[in-house]
Amino acid sequence: MQNKNDSLYIFGPCSLESLEQITPVAALLKRHGLVYLRTQLFKPRTNPDSFQGLGPAGVSILEELRKIYSTSELKFVCEACSTAQLKIIKPWASIIQIGARNMQNFELLKAIGQEFSAHHDYVLLKRGFANTVDEWIEAARYLMQGGVPKEKIVLCERGTRSVTSPTGVQLDFIAALEAKKHGFKVIIDPSHGSKRSEFVIPLARASLHLGLDGLMVECHPKPAESVSDAKQAISLEVTEEFIKTSLK
Ligand code: PEP
Ligand code: MN
Numbered sequence: 472m473q474n475k476n477d478s479l480y481i482f483g484p485c486s487l488e489s490l491e492q493i494t495p496v497a498a499l500l501k502r503h504g505l506v507y508l509r510t511q512l513f514k515p516r517t518n519p520d521s522f523q524g525l526g527p528a529g530v531s532i533l534e535e536l537r538k539i540y541s542t543s544e545l546k547f548v549c550e551a552c553s554t555a556q557l558k559i560i561k562p563w564a565s566i567i568q569i570g571a572r573n574m575q576n577f578e579l580l581k582a583i584g585q586e587f588s589a590h591h592d593y594v595l596l597k598r599g600f601a602n603t604v605d606e607w608i609e610a611a612r613y614l615m616q617g618g619v620p621k622e623k624i625v626l627c628e629r630g631t632r633s634v635t636s637p638t639g640v641q642l643d644f645i646a647a648l649e650a651k652k653h654g655f656k657v658i659i660d661p662s663h664g665s666k667r668s669e670f671v672i673p674l675a676r677a678s679l680h681l682g683l684d685g686l687m688v689e690c691h692p693k694p695a696e697s698v699s700d701a702k703q704a705i706s707l708e709v710t711e712e713f714i715k716t717s718l719k
Contacts, residue, residue, distance in 0.1 A: 479593070479625060479658055479685035480718060481548050481566070482710060483509025485700040486522060487529045490536075495692045497536060497545055499707050503714045507566060509689065510536075510547045513556045514699055515572050522698045533563050546592065548687075554582040565592045571629055571663070574599040574610050584617010594619050595687070597627045597660065600640070604649045611655060625656045627687060630664035638666040642674055647683055662689035662703045671705050672713050679717060688713075 483496050487510045497508055510533060514524035525532070533547060546565035551557035552573055560567065567587070573579055574597060583594055594614055598607045611624050628650070633641035642664035651657045661674035675686050691697040694704035 477684070479507065479656065480505055480714075481507040481509060481595075481658075481685070481687040482690055483548070484511075484691045484697060485509075485662075485689050485704065486511050486514050486524055486698055487532060488525070488698055490532050492692060493532060493536065494539075495707060496690065497540060499711055499714075501540065501544060503711075503718070505714070505718075506544065506546045507548055508545055509687070510563075511550050511568075512560060513550055513552055515550075515552050515570055516699070527559055530559070530563065548595065551579070551583075552576075554579060557582055557586055561586050565590070566595050566625075567591060567593075568595045569597060571597045571599045574602055574607065577610075577613055580610060580613035581617045584614055584619050587614075587617075587619045587623070591623070593623050593625045593656075595625045595627050595658075597629050598631075598643075598646065598650075600630065600632045604646050607646075607650060608653050608655075611653075621654065622656075625658055625684070626650050627658050627660050628664065629660040630666075638670075640664060640666050644677070644681060647678075648681065651683070656684040658685035658687060659683055660687045662687070662700070662705075666700075666703050668694065668703055668705050668709075671703065672709065675713065676717055 512524050512529040547563050548566040549560040549564035550568040550570050551560050628647040630640040630642045647657045659678035661671045689704050690710040691704040694706050697704045
């Protein structure tokens, strides 16, 4: 298993919903010396009627968290789907996430290069669910040409569309291992990579055994009540047990 200090472990809900929702997740991370919390204000949703994220209104929740946790105790991971959203999350996010749907949004990739600064730890680039590893690497090169240092780019495998998998998605470990050969940090998202809570921990454990560089896992204090991706949300109890048994 990898040394915890070299690896990147990100936990948190699919979407930021409220202070009540996020506070117990932040406390769980703090208890275990983990720092990266998913705090997604903007959600790219397939269905236009689905919850689209709190948007700029969610910033007040980040402000509240900041009153409790310093920037070294807790760091925010936020997705931007447009340059306008990037400007809103930029002061708050330690990790700027580019989602699967935007992996080839080249203007956004270029803008991130311009906006990336010393207070950002990483750009997290998820693989599009129908993109090749070569396309993924080319997308990373857009970030680099824009000015993001290679060591600040983390690639995240989140599964590809599958006609044979019972969940419609297949986590592609070979793609992750291949991407690692290009010298990038590569982490796994077993939540979107399986779409079902019962598979999240087994896939997370498999990722650790493959020597990959970390994980991004969706968890929620009340999984069934999660406003987005409820079926893949794991409870905080399951999350804590995993951290204790597999990340220590
Ligand atoms: C996410 O991680 O919040 C997300 C939307 O995932 P993906 O872009 O992989 O679908
Ligand atoms: Mn999600």
